[in-house]
Amino acid sequence: xxxxxxxxxxxxxxxHLPVIRAAFGESGTDAAFEIMQxxxxxxxxxxxxxxxxxxxxFRTIVASGAVPPPAPTAPVIDxxxxxxxxxxxxxxxxxxxxxxxxVAGVPAVEELATSAVVYQWQAGQEEFLAGATRKSVMRLxxxxxxxxxxxxxxxxxxxxxxxxxxxxxxxxxxxFREVWHEENRLFFKAKAEAIMRNSLTQFLKNRIGGDxxxxxxxxxxxxxxxxxxxxxxxxxxxxxxxxxxWLGWSVAxxxxxxxxxxxxxxxxxxxxxxxYLDDQRQSAPTxxxxxxYVIIDGRRNNLQQGATSINAADGLHFExxxxxxxxxxxxxxxxxxxxxxxxxxxxxxx
Amino acid sequence: xxxxxxxxxxxxxxADRIQEEAGTFTxxxxxxxxxxxxLLWLYRQRAVSDWGYPFVGTELGAPFSQDIDGAFKLLQERxxxxxxxxxxxxxxxxxxxxxxLKPLALNRDRTECLGAACASTVAFxxxxxxxxxxxxxxxxxxxxxxxxxxxxxxxxxxxxxxxxESLREAIQKHSPAETLGDLRLPAFLWLAALYRWSELAHx
Numbered sequence: 001x002x003x004x005x006x007x008x009x010x011x012x013x014x015x016h017l018p019v020i021r022a023a024f025g026e027s028g029t030d031a032a033f034e035i036m037q038x039x040x041x042x043x044x045x046x047x048x049x050x051x052x053x054x055x056x057x058f059r060t061i062v063a064s065g066a067v068p069p070p071a072p073t074a075p076v077i078d079x080x081x082x083x084x085x086x087x088x089x090x091x092x093x094x095x096x097x098x099x100x101x102x103v104a105g106v107p108a109v110e111e112l113a114t115s116a117v118v119y120q121w122q123a124g125q126e127e128f129l130a131g132a133t134r135k136s137v138m139r140l141x142x143x144x145x146x147x148x149x150x151x152x153x154x155x156x157x158x159x160x161x162x163x164x165x166x167x168x169x170x171x172x173x174x175x176f177r178e179v180w181h182e183e184n185r186l187f188f189k190a191k192a193e194a195i196m197r198n199s200l201t202q203f204l205k206n207r208i209g210g211d212x213x214x215x216x217x218x219x220x221x222x223x224x225x226x227x228x229x230x231x232x233x234x235x236x237x238x239x240x241x242x243x244x245x246w247l248g249w250s251v252a253x254x255x256x257x258x259x260x261x262x263x264x265x266x267x268x269x270x271x272x273x274x275x276y277l278d279d280q281r282q283s284a285p286t287x288x289x290x291x292x293y294v295i296i297d298g299r300r301n302n303l304q305q306g307a308t309s310i311n312a313a314d315g316l317h318f319e320x321x322x323x324x325x326x327x328x329x330x331x332x333x334x335x336x337x338x339x340x341x342x343x344x345x346x347x348x349x350x
Numbered sequence: 351x352x353x354x355x356x357x358x359x360x361x362x363x364x365a366d367r368i369q370e371e372a373g374t375f376t377x378x379x380x381x382x383x384x385x386x387x388x389l390l391w392l393y394r395q396r397a398v399s400d401w402g403y404p405f406v407g408t409e410l411g412a413p414f415s416q417d418i419d420g421a422f423k424l425l426q427e428r429x430x431x432x433x434x435x436x437x438x439x440x441x442x443x444x445x446x447x448x449x450x451l452k453p454l455a456l457n458r459d460r461t462e463c464l465g466a467a468c469a470s471t472v473a474f475x476x477x478x479x480x481x482x483x484x485x486x487x488x489x490x491x492x493x494x495x496x497x498x499x500x501x502x503x504x505x506x507x508x509x510x511x512x513x514x515e516s517l518r519e520a521i522q523k524h525s526p527a528e529t530l531g532d533l534r535l536p537a538f539l540w541l542a543a544l545y546r547w548s549e550l551a552h553x
Contacts, residue, residue: 002550005516007543017535018525029532036472140545150475152372154437209477211378213410233378233412
């Protein structure tokens with residue numbers, strides 16, 4: 001097993017900060033942190049999935065003793081105004097007043113980097129350039145489109161809602177996209193549950209893990225269905241249990257169908273979670289236990305074994321069709337959140 | 351329990367920075383970043399006894415300080431903290447009080463450590479900082495012990511110092527410099543390495 005010294009060496013070799021400092025000294029480190037902060041603020045306002053071109057952020061390094069160029073006379077960047085813009089290319093300069101400005105007509109990034117720390121994002125890839133060196137940003141959160149776009153979310157509910165939109169809908173999480181048997185996202189792989197659990201566990205750890213412990217469970221059998229436990233750090237008697245089920249078809253590597261799950265499966269999962277919550281309350285009567293039911297919905301209409309493509313009408317047929325539950329535990333029990341159905345879109349052709 | 355002045359300053363400073371990042375903050379986040387700042391204090395080769403207050407590791411492997419807890423409760427009682435659902439934020443009076451404390455010379459060295467700890471949030475969410483720090487040698491040990499235990503006692507610091515030595519050598523190799531340098535750099539690199547280590551442990 002790799003030891004921590006090897007990890008330290010790997011990180012120092014493959015991350016951007018050491019080469020920036022080597023190129024420009026402590027001014028370079030300052031510039032890099034300013035750039036990362038601007039990137040983080042920008043990505044709070046701009047949805048990276050909608051950016052068609054490239055984002056460049058740079059900070060010129062002024063030689064010791066030299067007079068820094070004056071800040072532009074244009075107004076500083078209005079991040080909020082960018083939220084609904086169709087963004088192709090965006091270039092931002094952090095000027096000598098440490099404010100960020102939208103600029104145009106700047107030289108190529110390689111030329112800029114001779115006297116500036118430059119950050120560039122394009123199609124999910126991000127890198128820093130400083131002097132003659134360039135280094136990719138190490139992507140530690142595999143669910144994010146940028147390492148500077150990993151938010152801290154206030155509650156588990158907010159995190160689950162975010163997970164649905166950001167990671168499942170377009171399978172944009174690098175871990176989650178492994179659940180699919182093929183690129184067009186028609187069939188799940190057999191036994192994709194473990195991948196779903198790992199994807200959601202990492203997402204939750206990184207977004208609510210400052211004050212919650214999140215850990216995956218091994219499902220022993222149908223009577224112990226819970227996939228993830230979440231516990232607030234300073235409230236020993238509170239536990240949140242997450243159960244994940246998926247709907248749709250799964251296939252083995254050879255292409256034969258291994259499971260077909262529809263509405264009854266969703267109902268069955270709800271019943272299992274309700275029963276498990278009852279069992280837990282009996283075995284730990286002083287604990288406040290709450291259940292969260294996540295349903296990854298990969299159903300496709302008119303799907304046939306061996307299909308490799310689907311049109312939009314069939315592919316998105318179930319997207320807006322909510323599931324119904326009988327009994328509806330989320331309305332009859334206080335310890336059961338409304339189910340989180342997360343529809344995972346296929347790639348449609350027409 | 352008497353109020354610890356260092357823990358009170360640290361709580362206000364960290365709360366201010368965390369709410370810049372997340373809008374609001376929670377008590378466990380204050381404990382987490384106070385502990386990271388204390389570790390950076392050790393990276394600067396200062397004595398743990400000079401930090402001003404101790405920590406214990408909970409059975410969940412999270413850091414906890416009685417003094418931070420005391421300061422948090424007192425700030426709450428005095429109306430310096432405003433509840434926002436399950437989280438809190440600083441009142442204007444708290445920010446004003448913090449601004450009076452910041453320039454004091456006695457807070458200068460610890461401000462460097464607190465600031466570097468918080469600066470890591472440009473690239474790591476608070477949850478990622480928590481995941482990474484859970485791999486810190488003493489917190490890792492705490493996780494295997496079903497009781498709260500004191501952190502950073504003499505015998506437990508050896509592994510930590512070895513990690514810091516590896517970090518200093520790696521930084522010097524990839525980014526040679528004659529000065530001690532900005533503390534944000536080792537903080538960022540060490541957290542990234544611990545996070546990678548935690549991923550490899552789960553692979």
